[in-house]
Amino acid sequence: MILGRRGLIAGGAATLLAGCDKVIEHPGARRILFMGEDMHRGLQRALVNRNALAPEYAPEERSPFFRPNGTRDPGTADYAALRTGRFADWRLRIDGLVARPLALSLRDLGAFPQRAQITRHDCVEGWSAIGKWQGPKLGDVLKAAGVREAARYIVFSCADYYGGAPYYESVDLVDAFHPQTILAWALNDRFLPVMNGAPCRLRVERQLGYKHAKYLMRATAVASLAGIGNGRGGYWEDNVDYDWYAGI
Known part of the structure; x- marks a missing residue:
């Protein structure tokens, strides 16, 4: 074997x-x-190779239904207000160790060069689904913000709550600048559905599904994961001992 x-x-x-x-x-x-x-x-x-690409698929190979993972709706008053307004007032904040903090609307994200990719989502629960995602490369957004030399990780804060605090995840700069790591606002040529993370979610295609944070609100460049949650870089890593690096 x-x-x-x-x-x-x-x-x-x-x-x-x-x-x-x-x-x-x-x-x-x-x-x-x-x-x-x-x-x-x-x-x-x-x-x-650090730049190796995850497999991509043909349009006809897409799953007929892209099953949601994790939260299906944050269910908070703030998120409900954003949803009612069709996310016109939503902003993704890029802050921390950056030269130019940003507050990006969906229109702003659409102004960046776009990447579309058909990839397979592998969930730690044992299921997979293939879908087409579109959005700007996270690396392009970070370049626009001017990530400082001291930064080592990007920490994502989300609109859904677990244990009384916003859900959070993180990647290092190797994966943040990978060409398939995008801030996806579209799934299968439509605006992202709420159950799949509207208005924007992370797609970090070389890692398992729990790393693909949904309902993004903030991306913070940091030098260390110490002091964030229990210091392991993500909600599931801190609370259920999932691996921080979930490479596939």
Whole structure:
């Protein structure tokens, strides 16, 4: 049997994690496991060109229904008001370690060069769907904001709430500037449906679905993930021990 790249990497991790449900509760053990996660990320990137593209598909290969992941509607008064106004008052704030903070409307996003791509969404729950996404490259938006040299990560804050706080996720600058990482406002040639993250969601095509933050409100350039949630860079990473680097 020939193992694929992800199977080879995941196999070692599975051996390490087997039977460790109680051990992982110990802070020292958690640090060791998270060091292993960093090794996974480094090994995967050593084996793959950083600019390698995720597979893209033909229009006829699109799924007849693109199933939503996570929240289907933020359900807050603020989001409801934006939705009623067809998101005319929505703004995506680009801030943190940038030279020129931005507040971008949907019209502003549409003024950037657009990328359309038909890709497969792989959910950690075990399902997949193929859809066409359109929006500007995140890298182009970050260049317009002038990301400072000290920045290492982009942290996304969203309109949906988990545990009383806005949902959050993050990527490093390698994935932020990948050509297939876009701020998608359209799905299958229509404005993004609410259940799929309207008015704008992240598409970071080389990672699992939970990294593709929906209902985007803010993208913040930071030097470190320390002090954001529990310091692991995302809601699920902090609360359910999902991997921060969910590469596929």
